[in-house]
Amino acid sequence: MIQMIVFYSIKIIAKRGGLKTNISKLIGCIAAILMLLTSSVMAFPLSGGNDAANATVFAAMKEGNTIVMDIAVGVSTLYDSPENVDLELVDDEDRRYSNSFVGDWVGGYKNGAARRIIKFDVPSGAAIKRLRVIPTFVKTAEPFSIDWTGLPEISSDNATLKFYGVTKPSVKLNAFEGWVWVFDVKISNTGNETLNVKSDEFQLVDQFGWKYDGYLDSNRDEKILPGETLRYTVNVNGVSEFSRPVFLKFKDMKLDISAWA
Numbered sequence: 001m002i003q004m005i006v007f008y009s010i011k012i013i014a015k016r017g018g019l020k021t022n023i024s025k026l027i028g029c030i031a032a033i034l035m036l037l038t039s040s041v042m043a044f045p046l047s048g049g050n051d052a053a054n055a056t057v058f059a060a061m062k063e064g065n066t067i068v069m070d071i072a073v074g075v076s077t078l079y080d081s082p083e084n085v086d087l088e089l090v091d092d093e094d095r096r097y098s099n100s101f102v103g104d105w106v107g108g109y110k111n112g113a114a115r116r117i118i119k120f121d122v123p124s125g126a127a128i129k130r131l132r133v134i135p136t137f138v139k140t141a142e143p144f145s146i147d148w149t150g151l152p153e154i155s156s157d158n159a160t161l162k163f164y165g166v167t168k169p170s171v172k173l174n175a176f177e178g179w180v181w182v183f184d185v186k187i188s189n190t191g192n193e194t195l196n197v198k199s200d201e202f203q204l205v206d207q208f209g210w211k212y213d214g215y216l217d218s219n220r221d222e223k224i225l226p227g228e229t230l231r232y233t234v235n236v237n238g239v240s241e242f243s244r245p246v247f248l249k250f251k252d253m254k255l256d257i258s259a260w261a
Contacts (some may be wrong), residue, residue, distance in 0.1 A: 008078050044259040051139035052076050053085050055133045060257045062165030067120045074113030082114045083093040084137035089120040092127040127164055154255045158191025166260050180236040197222040202250050204236045206243035212236050
């Protein structure tokens with residue numbers, strides 16, 4: 001897809017005056033296309049490290065008030081172990097949380113690192129700011145942080161949709177009606193007029209391209225004033241147990257949430 005767009009951009013520019021004389025236009029065109037195509041792409045994996053250790057977060061998911069992370073931790077020498085690296089989650093109010101659950105290492109070692117599932121219990125509404133990694137096997141080792149740039153967002157001419165997490169299904173309506181997914185989002189009105197948010201303007205798109213209708217938890221239409229930002233819970237019912245959320249749609253915006261589900 002990207003190659004096709006770039007090809008036709010080159011063809012059009014060349015036709016209008018020659019590729020050589022329009023090279024700056026071509027570069028600008030390609031850059032704009034790439035920015036457009038990547039504006040809603042997830043930032044995972046997130047990585048950081050120092051001389052003592054390194055860590056990579058592959059994905060994260062919300063289960064109620066629990067943040068679940070898929071993370072790999074590596075150490076600098078064969079004499080050390082990833083077991084001797086502590087992890088702390090820091091929220092947007094600089095509160096720190098130690099992990100509440102540590103899973104078994106999976107997949108063995110790869111490039112000196114081991115991978116596992118980590119869980120952090122956080123208050124309702126808390127937003128991740130960074131992950132603090134603390135090597136404990138060397139007293140002189142410095143901790144380091146991985147800034148949380150993984151919260152996806154997308155913008156239109158007059159609004160911004162930001163995604164804070166998804167609650168893994170734990171409730172099934174009945175044996176025939178599928179699972180309930182719950183999404184935590186924030187909508188900002190960046191325009192000059194009141195933004196009308198209809199309860200049924202949300203859709204979940206799975207890996208097969210199937211669309212499920214969503215609705216606000218309040219089940220009523222909302223109005224957001226210019227410059228105002230409000231946070232909402234979006235419910236999607238009747239989702240097949242074989243469906244994996246890939247996109248969350250709101251109005252004309254389509255947000256990639258695949259790494260969170």
